[in-house]
């Protein structure tokens with residue numbers, strides 16, 4: 112581990128943490144051969160670091176490429192550019208929200224059903240998903256989680272045969288980022304946005320928060336799905352979602368939990384030879 116003598120971490124330190132975060136997310140089945148996590152460059156907030164190497168195969172902080180957030184392109188010409196085309200997700204979200212410093216994009220299986228089922232409109236939000244917080248660790252989900260449908264973001268420029276649901280250009284990234292905007296007067300952004308038929312993004316003001324939000328978004332989906340199954344089997348049962356005050360209180364508690372659980376997640380990845 113690199114030592115820091117400064118109050119704020121250096122870019123090198125955050126690239127190392129990004130490597131560990133990738134392994135943690137793989138350990139928790141949030142990232143497999145696909146999906147990624149990014150971090151804003153602390154030495155230049157207009158750029159970010161991201162890699163196209165599968166999370167479990169990252170063995171060095173050097174694999175991360177620096178991208179500009181205003182157009183999603185690599186800072187240096189001729190550098191390795193991710194074979195994964197979705198770096199635009201990260202660039203556009205980091206450009207839209209200066210308070211966001213890390214983004215996870217995941218295809219985690221347990222969340223996918225909630226990306227293809229629609230909920231009822233609430234609080235001026237026309238596209239809520241059916242995913243809602245049911246456990247105390249997911250207050251950060253708020254009272255509704257938006258689902259972004261890429262079909263509405265395509266323009267005539269996007270040829271029909273290339274509409275494969277990938278966020279592979281900056282305009283699509285901007286559209287996804289806009290889905291995280293909350294109505295005026297609320298916290299400035301949704302920390303999770305589902306992507307129809309594809310996956311989700313989790314936003315955080317740090318690598319640790321983005322990882323936490325991603326892991327517990329998936330855990331919430333598992334519990335909610337089990338609860339829905341029980342309701343289908345027993346018609347007299349219903350799901351008790353978190354209420355508004357509970358969401359508020361739990362989201363404050365979530366913040367404290369992040370630093371509590373991070374050392375355990377770090378210890379777990381050190382036990383696996385794949386990541387040494």
Ligand SMILES: [Zn+2]
Pocket residue numbers: 145146197216217218309310
């Ligand atoms: Zn994807």
